[in-house]
Amino acid sequence: MSTRVLAIANQKGGVGKTTTVINLAACLGAAGQSVLVIDIDPQANATSGLGLPRQQGTSLYQVLLRERSIQGLVQETVAPGVQIIPSELDLAGAEIDVARMDGYLQGLSMAMLPIVRNGGYDFILIDCPPSLGVLTMNALTAAHGLLLPIQCEYYALEGLSVITHVVEQLRTTRANPEIEIQGIVMTMFDARTRLSQDVASEVRSHFGDRVYQTMIPRNVRLSEAPSFGKPVIMYDPYCTGSEAYRQLAKEVIARNRRPLGDAQ
Numbered sequence: 001m002s003t004r005v006l007a008i009a010n011q012k013g014g015v016g017k018t019t020t021v022i023n024l025a026a027c028l029g030a031a032g033q034s035v036l037v038i039d040i041d042p043q044a045n046a047t048s049g050l051g052l053p054r055q056q057g058t059s060l061y062q063v064l065l066r067e068r069s070i071q072g073l074v075q076e077t078v079a080p081g082v083q084i085i086p087s088e089l090d091l092a093g094a095e096i097d098v099a100r101m102d103g104y105l106q107g108l109s110m111a112m113l114p115i116v117r118n119g120g121y122d123f124i125l126i127d128c129p130p131s132l133g134v135l136t137m138n139a140l141t142a143a144h145g146l147l148l149p150i151q152c153e154y155y156a157l158e159g160l161s162v163i164t165h166v167v168e169q170l171r172t173t174r175a176n177p178e179i180e181i182q183g184i185v186m187t188m189f190d191a192r193t194r195l196s197q198d199v200a201s202e203v204r205s206h207f208g209d210r211v212y213q214t215m216i217p218r219n220v221r222l223s224e225a226p227s228f229g230k231p232v233i234m235y236d237p238y239c240t241g242s243e244a245y246r247q248l249a250k251e252v253i254a255r256n257r258r259p260l261g262d263a264q
């Protein structure tokens with residue numbers, strides 16, 4: 001399988017992007033996949049959630065400014081099979097500094113080229129900040145697909161047309177002719193509430209089979225694990241959150257695998 005680059009994005013804050021990046025990466029790694037996480041959110045929550053400190057000079061900031069290459073930025077995480085290019089606060093400056101450069105949307109995809117061409121990873125997951133600013137746009141330009149987490153709450157569908165329109169624009173303007181909405185993940189699902197059920201069925205009727213079958217339940221273990229710098233499967237392997245992300249990883253692998261019989 002060639003490397004699949006997925007941007008985990010939704011301009012809405014707190015919908016479970018980072019939780020999905022950390023735990024999907026760890027479960028893909030546990031399933032024998034080779035994974036690189038790229039944290040481009042200056043909040044650096046994926047970085048700390050995978051057990052790394054925030055350290056100046058470790059992020060993609062200088063790479064996006066074309067002051068250094070991506071070589072040497074990849075670090076090991078606590079999760080087997082998962083490596084990371086961390087983030088730190090400096091990256092916040094990129095929103096302004098990178099926007100001044102020519103071809104600034106292509107910065108990340110250019111920087112990633114040697115890594116993607118090398119084919120050493122099965123998956124690259126990019127954790128985006130909660131905006132459609134320069135950093136998220138760079139991620140969407142670099143990605144094969146958008147993985148869109150949607151929180152099961154009242155205003156879940158509000159604003160979604162904005163990001164789906166951006167994906168459409170990137171494709172039609174040929175800034176990224178390949179990009180597609182690779183999948184939608186329902187997060188913080190609470191089977192006991194009517195609201196969660198309603199939101200889930202509304203999203204399914206809107207997006208059809210692009211919505212993953214697996215829904216991530218609201219589970220306190222998922223919110224505790226990051227403060228221990230661990231993905232949930234290393235913190236409480238049998239909780240409902242662990243089970244759900246393992247299941248999601250299986251679906252993600254199946255959906256991204258080449259069709260049977262396709263020549264290598």
Ligand SMILES: Nc1ncnc2c1ncn2[C@@H]1O[C@H](COP(=O)(O)OP(=O)(O)OP(=O)(O)O)[C@@H](O)[C@H]1O
Pocket residue numbers: 012013014015016017018019020041043045128129130187188189216217218219220222223224
């Ligand atoms: N399934 C879940 N069950 C319980 N808590 C969750 C779940 N998913 C996420 N959370 C918690 O909700 C909060 C927001 O989640 P997360 O940080 O993953 O969202 P985000 O979309 O990355 O946020 P931001 O937009 O700020 O980057 C966090 O405190 C996280 O621990």
Ligand SMILES: [Mg+2]
Pocket residue numbers: 017018019041045128129
């Ligand atoms: Mg986040």
